[in-house]
Amino acid sequence: xxxxSYFRSSASYRVRIALALKGIGFEYAAVHLVRNEQMSExxxxxxxxxxxxxxxxxxxxxxxxxxxxxxxxxxxxxxxPEPPLLPKDAIGRARVRALALDVACEIHPIDNLxxxxxxxxxxxxxxxxxxxWYRHWVESGLEVLERQLAGNASTGRFCHGDAPGLADCVxxxxxxxxxxxxxxxxxVPTVMRIFGNCMAEPAFSTxxxxxxxxxx
Amino acid sequence: xxxxSYFRSSASYRVRIALALKGIGFEYAAVHLVRNEQMSExxxxxxxxxxxxxxxxxxxxxxxxxxxxxxxxxxxxxxxPEPPLLPKDAIGRARVRALALDVACEIHPIDNLxxxxxxxxxxxxxxxxxxxWYRHWVESGLEVLERQLAGNASTGRFCHGDAPGLADCVxxxxxxxxxxxxxxxxxVPTVMRIFGNCMAEPAFSTxxxxxxxxxx
Numbered sequence: 407x408x409x410x411s412y413f414r415s416s417a418s419y420r421v422r423i424a425l426a427l428k429g430i431g432f433e434y435a436a437v438h439l440v441r442n443e444q445m446s447e448x449x450x451x452x453x454x455x456x457x458x459x460x461x462x463x464x465x466x467x468x469x470x471x472x473x474x475x476x477x478x479x480x481x482x483x484x485x486x487p488e489p490p491l492l493p494k495d496a497i498g499r500a501r502v503r504a505l506a507l508d509v510a511c512e513i514h515p516i517d518n519l520x521x522x523x524x525x526x527x528x529x530x531x532x533x534x535x536x537x538x539w540y541r542h543w544v545e546s547g548l549e550v551l552e553r554q555l556a557g558n559a560s561t562g563r564f565c566h567g568d569a570p571g572l573a574d575c576v577x578x579x580x581x582x583x584x585x586x587x588x589x590x591x592x593x594v595p596t597v598m599r600i601f602g603n604c605m606a607e608p609a610f611s612t613x614x615x616x617x618x619x620x621x622x
Numbered sequence: 623x624x625x626x627s628y629f630r631s632s633a634s635y636r637v638r639i640a641l642a643l644k645g646i647g648f649e650y651a652a653v654h655l656v657r658n659e660q661m662s663e664x665x666x667x668x669x670x671x672x673x674x675x676x677x678x679x680x681x682x683x684x685x686x687x688x689x690x691x692x693x694x695x696x697x698x699x700x701x702x703p704e705p706p707l708l709p710k711d712a713i714g715r716a717r718v719r720a721l722a723l724d725v726a727c728e729i730h731p732i733d734n735l736x737x738x739x740x741x742x743x744x745x746x747x748x749x750x751x752x753x754x755w756y757r758h759w760v761e762s763g764l765e766v767l768e769r770q771l772a773g774n775a776s777t778g779r780f781c782h783g784d785a786p787g788l789a790d791c792v793x794x795x796x797x798x799x800x801x802x803x804x805x806x807x808x809x810v811p812t813v814m815r816i817f818g819n820c821m822a823e824p825a826f827s828t829x830x831x832x833x834x835x836x837x838x
Contacts, residue, residue: 454769455724463713470713474727477719484712496700497679497686503693507726508671511690515731529747530756539745553670 407432408462410453412439412579413618416579417475418459422618423575424479426609428486431462436620439519476510479572491571502566505554505573509580513547517583537587544580544589551577552594561596563603570604578604582615623648624678626669629834632730632795633691634675638834639791640659640695642804642825644702648677652836654733692726695788707787719783721770721789727796730761733799753803760805767793768810777812779819786820794820798831 409425409432411418425432437443437458443457451475453460459470462482470540472478483491492499503587515521525531525539555561581601584591591598604610615621625641625648627634641648653659653674660672669676669689677688679697688694697708708715731737733756741747741755771777781789797817800807807814820826831837 429761454773455728455766457728472713472716472720474720474723476727477716479725480719481712481716484715497688497802498699499700500688500693500697504688504690507690507693510723511692511727511731512671512673515727521732522756524758525745528758529745529751531745531747535745539740542744557670601713603659611740 408435410435410437410449410458410460410462411618411620412437412444413456413615413621415439416583417457417510419579419582419613419615420475421459421461421478422613423570423578424482424491424572424607426464426613427489427491427570427575428482430482430486434619436618438608438620443482445459471570476506476572477577480576483572488570491575493566493571498560498566501558501560502571502573505551506576507564508554509547509576512550513543513580514583516543540587541589544584544587545593546583548580548589548594548597552597555600556596561600564600570601570607570609574600574610577601578610624651625649626651626653626674626676626678627834627836628653628674629831631674632799633673633726635795635798635829635831636691636791637675637677637694638829639786639794639825640698640707640788641793643705643707643786644698646702648700650835652834654836662679664705676787677712682706683797684744690704692722692788692792695791699788704786707791709782709787714776714782715776717776718787718789721767721781722792724767724770725763725792728766729759729796730799732759756803757805760803761809763809764796764810764813768798771816772812778815780816786823790816790820790826792827793817795812 409421411434416509422538437449444458450456452471455473459475461478462469463472464470472481479491493500522536526536562568564570565577578601625637627650653665660674664674671689675691677694678685679688680686688697695707705810708718738752742752771781776782778784780786781793794817
């Protein structure tokens with residue numbers, strides 16, 4: 407497998423964690439987002455969405471490119487089920503997927519690099535207001551997550567029970583972004599407790615942005 | 623089952639289509655987003671994320687609330703597999719999920735009502751610029767989808783093959799939004815061909831916004 411990734415891309419980090427949790431080795435192919443390498447023709451031919459991560463599976467004529475981090479992780483779960491990243495019961499699976507989507511749909515897309523660029527360059531928003539925008543969606547979005555986690559008996563050492571899973575793969579990269587942008591985090595103690603438990607696991611720490619081959 | 627929905631919420635419409643495709647009857651509970659009914663204490667107690675859709679499953683003490691449209695549809699797929707909304711093969715499933723996420727993560731969240739409100743009220747963006755923002759993400763996002771659909775042999779009458787599935791459940795509501803906001807659509811002929819095929823199916827037409835009990 408070959409993973410097209412950027413060290414600071416949180417969607418890429420989600421997949422790096424999932425691969426590590428499942429013990430799947432892969433080749434790291436760096437795509438520098440700030441230098442717009444994802445917009446190159448070569449990368450576009452591979453991934454028409456021109457977004458990282460992209461995971462190349464198979465070989466030769468059977469080589470195929472998978473995109474969208476959550477779809478990639480579901481694929482890994484289906485093809486290499488152990489250790490599981492989703493619970494066995496349908497209700498538990500729905501809960502974990504919803505927690506993951508609470509980050510992947512409600513926080514992350516609004517603070518994506520291309521969205522922030524458009525906000526400044528096309529909407530004429532100041533740097534200060536851009537940062538306020540960023541923090542607003544992270545802080546309010548994590549507060550929603552805190553309420554879902556703190557008030558639910560299924561929450562354990564991790565988002566769901568005592569083993570890391572899909573929701574943790576999505577939560578941890580969002581906290582890295584939050585810390586880098588100086589977001590408030592003291593209002594989400596359950597989220598931060600789980601984050602701490604995750605970072606004690608090699609699958610999360612060895613794949614973090616600063617540990618990537620393209621980290622600067 | 624009871625579905626908390628708003629007629630114009632495209633995430634709610636996704637679930638309405640999936641329920642209809644699977645022939646699952648449900649009680650319709652209207653939550654008026656423009657009147658901020660989703661922010662009420664009563665709704666917050668039910669769905670801490672204060673977002674529609676929310677699907678109540680089970681009864682009495684076993685009653686549970688599921689949130690996030692894609693997690694809800696995966697739950698329906700797991701508990702009532704026929705007719706399937708995902709292909710049988712892992713690669714096909716990854717493709718369909720990625721297409722759904724190309725809309726659900728890359729287009730829809732950026733043009734959500736609460737994001738547009740924040741853009742105008744907090745960022746001081748004009749109505750004209752807000753509309754330009756809206757169209758930019760829809761038109762560029764659908765172009766990405768067009769490239770993925772037009773260039774792939776798995777695309778059929780619908781996004782994947784000749785039966786409607788998860789990706790169609792997500793695509794169609796986005797086109798409704800695009801049309802309501804006068805977005806350009808002549809650059810995405812494959813998308814629009816699939817949209818036409820979907821709207822010829824009762825599961826898509828009978829659940830459309832104007833057919834909802836709370837439509838105005």
